[in-house]
Amino acid sequence: MQIILLSGGSGKRLWPLSNSTRSKQFLQLLQDPDGKKESMVQRVVRQIGESALEASIIIATSASQRDFIETQLGGKVDVVTEPERRETFPAIALSVAYLASQKGCSRDEVVLVMPCDTYTEARYFDVVAKMVEFVEQDVADLVLMGVPAKHASADFGYVLPATAGEGASYMKVEHFIEKPTEKKAQELMGKGAHWNGGVFAFRMGYMMDLAARYVPTHDFAELRERYGELPKISFDYEVAEKASSVVMVPFDGKWKDLGDWKALVRELPAHAMGNVILGRDVEGSTVINELSLPVVCDGVKNVVVAAGHDGILVCGKQSSEYIKQYVDPIHMRPMFEERRWGTYRVLDDARYADGSHSLTKSITLHPGKYISYQIHHHRTEVWTFVEGEGIFVLDGEARRVKAGDTVIIPVEHYHSIKALTELTFIEVQMGNPLIEEDIERFDWDWSKVGGL
Template structure:
């Protein structure tokens, strides 16, 4: 079995901790035993391993999330990155071609596609096993997971099963209804409809045949190069609703979408995280602080208070779902990012009247990790090392560096950095057009 995890989104409902590069699935807030915490995607990958479903997990994502996936999951998963952000059908198509071409899997291989961030339990993964078995026994070309609704939600699509055709495990699908109003949702639940959980199972050849009908490609490289020709459409619309042979397998256990501060706070077993002092008169309030300055909280009831370099949120749990429209009014670059080598925080950004900029960051490199051997066209950099030891490579020459040293890197100068121990430095970028895209990577692993 091959499992494709879909990773995308901008996580605006969990601002300020989530942004375009650190979506909700990457927030390390869920309890993982003792004082340890894990992110949603780390939890799902761990659960897949614990259920012994497969060792083959492919994350389909955008280029902006590759580094944070590498940082959190390391080499335990494979990553297929979209050349441009489109929708779930192109992403699944590209990942399927990767499985067929790069992994050389046969057309009969079972593929399961699922979100990377459901909050669920072991029965969910046992249901995936049932779905795979239905595929193997030829019950249908496409198998869906149907989540038993717990209330008439307007956030999910519904799958209405046919009661006349079932084998005790799977039901034939009568019809789909996309995100109804509350009254219609209640009617659908009375008809034993399921939520569409976004989990699909099929034979690999089923999907690659669909891709080849659209693009006439035979390799992942061809599919990547012609990716923009694939329709920008969801898998549900392009494949599921057109399928002639389709069944749904029910799941009735724990399943939550932790997409708002209200829902997420219910799974965080602490009242505060970070540099926080809580008084004695708070009730039902969660405070998360990723800043160095303290937050003092007293007399707050059913509130969410979250602070990080991207901003500060103060809202009631009841209205936390409504912050998305407010976040869309905020125009700023991400102030914190996780990378494959560690992470960085933006400390300051100054723009002069003549267009000259300075951008100050604090970088943290994990032991053994490297910043690629690269150059910049529009900026010079000053690195001031404040903790640890490492090796810097400048124009082909490698030199040891440690706390207290300062290195100046000119425009167009080739440079790379490797951490021997935990390595921290202050990076000051000076120039014009200070954007992350101003990087020419010569060697990723030097």
């Protein structure tokens, strides 16, 4: 069977640790059973591996998340990136086309779609296994997971089963209600409505036919090319709500969206993470520090303190669900990024009275990794190597560089760098002003360079 994990979002609700490229599912704040740091998506992939499911995993995401996924899950999953952001129906259609044309999955194979950031327990995957079984037994075209509603939340979609028979292993779905008012939600709970868990199982062919109504192809490359022809609509609206043959399998266990600080800190392994000094008089609070500067905290109660490369949050736990409004207007470049080749940190982003602009970064490449061969039209760069060894290419000429060396890259000069060992350099970009997307990428054949 195949599992499609949906990895979306660019939320700022966990600001300053989450930003436009680092969505919440990539924050390594949780802990695996060995005590190692783990992100939400790493946790879900680990849990699938530990379950009885014998599943291949493919992650449907945007191009901006590819590097994070490769860094955190490299080798464990396939990645399908949308050419543009277009909601869950097209993303699932594209993933199914990938499975059909790239992985040779048949129309009969069962596919399960689920969010990549659900915080849940092992029993959840037992329910997933049951859902797959029901598809295999042709109980319905579409099998979805329902979570018994615990309170009348206006934040969830609801599923109303036709028969709410106690102990039934599945229930026919009567209808869907998207984010009702709290009053309506209360009414629905009385009728046995469940929250829609966003987990769906079906056969490949079912989805292939639905997608072909818009773009009549099962070829991945072609569908990706014509991605804009698929409607911008969620799977819930386009498929689940219109389906005539749908059953729901209930899961009554730990199932959470760690979507704001209040929800997240409840599940964290520690109340102080990073360079943090807690005084004696700290109560019900969590302090997370990703910076090298120390954070000292004392005399506070029920607060969340989060210090990251993008900013510093000091927030009462109750208020943490409302920070989005304060954070949204902050327009700042990401100050820290993980890439497939390593990481970078912005050390300084300075504008001067004469209109010029400099950007200083610390850039680390992992052994064997390289950045693309590129030129800039508006900026010069000075790189000072401070750790390790690598091969630097300037205008087609390759040479060894090592800690202590400095290279100057004038405007319009082709350049690239490959790490031989862990390699760190301090980059100073200068321009008047610097232009964010001032980069043009070219091909470079590293094999012709060798180890020099």
